Amino acid sequence: MVILILNMPNTLPQTLTSLLDWEQLWQHTQQKRGGMAVWRLPKSDKRYFLVDSTGGEKLGSLDLETFPAGFLVAPFIGLPYFLKAETLLEESIVQEEVVGSSLLKPLHNVEENEEKHQHFTHWVSESINEIQSGHFQKVVLSRTDEVEFPGDFSTLKAFGQLCQAYPNAFVCALYIPELGSTWLCATPETLVEQNAQGIFRTIALAGTQSAIDPLGEIILPQNARWSQKEIEEQAYVCRYIIECFKKIRLREYQEIGPKTILAGNLLHLKTEFTVDTQALNFSQLPGILLSLLHPTSAVCGTPKEEAIAWIAKAEKHARELYSGYLGPVNLGDEIHLFVNLRTVKVDQSEGKCRATYFAGCGITEDSDPEKEWQETVMKCQTLQRVLEN
Numbered sequence: 001m002v003i004l005i006l007n008m009p010n011t012l013p014q015t016l017t018s019l020l021d022w023e024q025l026w027q028h029t030q031q032k033r034g035g036m037a038v039w040r041l042p043k044s045d046k047r048y049f050l051v052d053s054t055g056g057e058k059l060g061s062l063d064l065e066t067f068p069a070g071f072l073v074a075p076f077i078g079l080p081y082f083l084k085a086e087t088l089l090e091e092s093i094v095q096e097e098v099v100g101s102s103l104l105k106p107l108h109n110v111e112e113n114e115e116k117h118q119h120f121t122h123w124v125s126e127s128i129n130e131i132q133s134g135h136f137q138k139v140v141l142s143r144t145d146e147v148e149f150p151g152d153f154s155t156l157k158a159f160g161q162l163c164q165a166y167p168n169a170f171v172c173a174l175y176i177p178e179l180g181s182t183w184l185c186a187t188p189e190t191l192v193e194q195n196a197q198g199i200f201r202t203i204a205l206a207g208t209q210s211a212i213d214p215l216g217e218i219i220l221p222q223n224a225r226w227s228q229k230e231i232e233e234q235a236y237v238c239r240y241i242i243e244c245f246k247k248i249r250l251r252e253y254q255e256i257g258p259k260t261i262l263a264g265n266l267l268h269l270k271t272e273f274t275v276d277t278q279a280l281n282f283s284q285l286p287g288i289l290l291s292l293l294h295p296t297s298a299v300c301g302t303p304k305e306e307a308i309a310w311i312a313k314a315e316k317h318a319r320e321l322y323s324g325y326l327g328p329v330n331l332g333d334e335i336h337l338f339v340n341l342r343t344v345k346v347d348q349s350e351g352k353c354r355a356t357y358f359a360g361c362g363i364t365e366d367s368d369p370e371k372e373w374q375e376t377v378m379k380c381q382t383l384q385r386v387l388e389n
């Protein structure tokens with residue numbers, strides 16, 4: 001086990017610094033109204049625990065290259081929060097191999113709420129009408145699924161289970177006192193990444209199908225078949241990213257894909273874009289592109305402003321941190337920001353725990369409302385399969 005302590009806040013009792021029990025540190029920080037994030041990067045065997053005893057601050061600008069080491073969290077619409085790395089723990093984790101069958105456990109406690117179903121499919125149909133009338137080309141509609149459990153919920157246990165189940169995802173647990181709830185995610189979508197060598201990376205991720213065939217067998221990415229609807233839906237995201245590059249006259253980028261990837265219980269289409277920022281002498285690129293890219297057509301739509309207005313009209317819930325972005329910045333000269341998908345908000349009070357899962361899907365002219373509803377069911381299950389078993 002490797003432990004790295006950048007700077008322990010002096011409010012932390014001595015017993016904790018010696019114990020370094022993450023569960024206790026989580027509870028202690030929450031009681032003291034500190035902000036914190038625990039995460040594991042995709043395919044990594046290290047987990048991190050960052051504490052900001054001030055609770056974090058709301059930012060006005062995104063000059064990423066001027067930020068100290070910390071953790072950035074932004075809602076779908078609105079200003080981001082920054083947690084500075086006042087305390088940072090690093091620990092190696094043993095990654096047990098997760099076999100496909102463990103994703104197939106039957107679910108309990110998942111009620112299909114008929115009112116939600118009706119509301120969602122109604123607004124998918126309305127969206128298709130708007131697209132056919134030429135008001136926009138694509139919109140991403142989302143919904144929530146609420147589940148109540150009796151008893152306590154251990155955020156860190158859930159975090160550990162998600163790390164085991166989804167080795168390719170960015171897994172994160174987050175608490176910001178001003179927001180009040182705990183958030184957990186296991187997301188497949190990188191928004192902005194930069195490594196220590198200055199290689200910038202973003203992806204266009206869209207198009208969804210189950211990774212499990214009707215016989216319960218895993219569909220390998222190389223055997224996936226995609227319809228025109230999904231190919232077009234993902235192409236909107238690629239075009240959107242290239243439009244952002246054009247706005248800053250960025251021509252020197254590499255594009256690879258689309259390729260099929262496995263993300264938990266689902267398959268998606270992914271195109272990867274990379275830029276060598278050192279060769280271009282363009283160190284501000286990640287911050288500039290972050291403000292241009294978010295929210296991309298993968299979680300919002302095309303054109304962006306029309307899609308935002310339509311989402312505000314069609315969705316009953318506030319998206320809050322769902323479909324925003326989050327991740328560590330400027331730790332070891334690296335930036336890793338991900339779109340907050342496959343995410344759940346957890347609120348605990350009086351011995352009860354309420355989980356709100358969020359999931360959405362891209363609607364185009366060729367969408368089928370019932371299939372889009374099923375897609376949101378599968379996306380909610382990514383977390384439900386692990387947390388409710």
Ligand SMILES: C=C(O[C@@H]1C=C(C(=O)O)C=C[C@H]1O)C(=O)O
Nearest residue numbers: 205206207208298359360361362
């Ligand atoms: C909106 C979500 O996912 C996004 C939408 C996708 C789609 O429409 O097929 C696929 C991957 C993500 O970019 C979500 O998981 O809630």
